[in-house]
Amino acid sequence: MKVHWKGETKDIKTLWREGSEVKMIDQRVLPHRFEILTLKNYRETADSIKDMVCRGAGAIGCAAGYAIAQAALEAKNMDINQFTDYMDRASDYVYKTRPTAVNLFRAVERCLEAGSAGEVSERVHKVVGEADKIAEEDLEASKRMGEYGSDLIAEGHRILTHCNAGALAFIDYGTALSPIRFAQKQGKKPFVWVDETRPRCQGTRLTAWELMQEGIDYALIVDNAAGYFMQRGEVNLVIVGADRVTANGDVANKIGTYEKAVVANENNIPFYVAAPRMTFDLKTETGWEVEIEERDLEEVTKMWGKIQEGELKNIQIPADGTVARNPSFDITPARYISGFITEKGIIKPPFEENIRKNFK
Ligand code: RUB
Numbered sequence: 001m002k003v004h005w006k007g008e009t010k011d012i013k014t015l016w017r018e019g020s021e022v023k024m025i026d027q028r029v030l031p032h033r034f035e036i037l038t039l040k041n042y043r044e045t046a047d048s049i050k051d052m053v054c055r056g057a058g059a060i061g062c063a064a065g066y067a068i069a070q071a072a073l074e075a076k077n078m079d080i081n082q083f084t085d086y087m088d089r090a091s092d093y094v095y096k097t098r099p100t101a102v103n104l105f106r107a108v109e110r111c112l113e114a115g116s117a118g119e120v121s122e123r124v125h126k127v128v129g130e131a132d133k134i135a136e137e138d139l140e141a142s143k144r145m146g147e148y149g150s151d152l153i154a155e156g157h158r159i160l161t162h163c164n165a166g167a168l169a170f171i172d173y174g175t176a177l178s179p180i181r182f183a184q185k186q187g188k189k190p191f192v193w194v195d196e197t198r199p200r201c202q203g204t205r206l207t208a209w210e211l212m213q214e215g216i217d218y219a220l221i222v223d224n225a226a227g228y229f230m231q232r233g234e235v236n237l238v239i240v241g242a243d244r245v246t247a248n249g250d251v252a253n254k255i256g257t258y259e260k261a262v263v264a265n266e267n268n269i270p271f272y273v274a275a276p277r278m279t280f281d282l283k284t285e286t287g288w289e290v291e292i293e294e295r296d297l298e299e300v301t302k303m304w305g306k307i308q309e310g311e312l313k314n315i316q317i318p319a320d321g322t323v324a325r326n327p328s329f330d331i332t333p334a335r336y337i338s339g340f341i342t343e344k345g346i347i348k349p350p351f352e353e354n355i356r357k358n359f360k
Helices: 042-050 057-074 080-095 102-114 120-150 177-185 202-214 223-231 257-266 351-358
Strands: 002-005 008-011 015-018 021-025 036-039 158-161 191-195 217-221 237-240 244-246 251-254 271-274 302-306 312-316 329-332 339-342 345-347
Touching: 002 202, 015 057, 015 120, 021 042, 021 057, 036 042, 042 057, 042 080, 057 080, 057 102, 057 120, 080 102, 080 120, 102 120, 120 177, 120 271, 120 339, 120 345, 158 177, 158 223, 177 202, 191 202, 191 223, 202 217, 217 223, 223 257, 237 251, 237 257, 251 257, 257 271, 257 329, 339 351, 345 351
Parallel strands: 158 191, 158 237, 191 217, 237 271, 271 339
Antiparallel strands: 002 008, 015 021, 021 036, 244 251, 251 329, 302 312, 339 345
16 A cells, blocks of 8 residues: 655555564554554564554454464474464464454464474474465455456445455455555546544544545545435445455444445445455354454543644543443344455355355
8 A cells, every 4th residue: 555654655565574573554543653563473463453553354364364473483493282282372362352353263273274284394384374375365355356346436436435444454455445446546536435433433544544645535424424425315335344244145344334234225325345255254154143342441432633732642522430332343234235345256146145156
């Protein structure tokens, strides 16, 4: 992704591996600061997922894979029993970081499976290779989703998106924003309605910033305004990402996605979900079986931002002691979804049948 920072333009990925270290953009301080963190061991990388240094299904999947690769490198001089024990402890630690996005679990399973046979040195080599492969595949899948998804976008289309399913939620390009990036390159001049996405404001802080970097037209709106613009015919298409798609086509995504889907359907606006194979969980039948993360209540009662003097502050909005709830994701039933934009093309209903056909 393009990043303009302090007079320089960089082409940068969300996260990458350099030997035994993982480097990543610190998404907690965007858009007011641009900082790259270095994570020296598997615990630091796993903590970065938990603390939202990186977030978004694709990005946390890749970070989880790299954390397991770091664990393998840390254990490279152990005997086979110690190695297995170390890897078990590391995978438990990574599994407990965030519960909803399936990419995290699949990445850990793939790396463990890759390193399940042979001498320790061979296992280490295979685990690291698998983690790199997950990141490469994710990048390639994002490009493919961009190519296929851009066919849905006509010249001057106004697209609504929720949360951040852009380059920052992946390694690069993103899922929902990738078709928009491609449409922009094709000269279609897309326009994006960016939902702020309370409580953590991934739309405000990340999606608006990404679009600004790419020179794509957009307007930031409060979450409650999406229906207003849909009803007035000012939204041609909705594209969101996903944290998990179950076998029947239900989608777990950022809280508020369900409401956007219902209102889009009410107004006959196509509602698409962009997600790669890694986000499809065919072992889970319906969305109701997906664990929904509940996050810190302070995310609801406080708002983070830049105060006039330029300092970054977290300020409390409601009265002391106000009771809150903070589910981070919701389930959009498959019946509201027009199609899935994937690296294999667009998957249309009946989803139960067509998802399995495309992703065995
Ligand atoms: C991120 C979120 C994103 C999906 C899709 O939530 O809900 O819409 O992860 O992203 P959080 P992707 O910020 O809490 O992680 O592009 O990876 O499919």
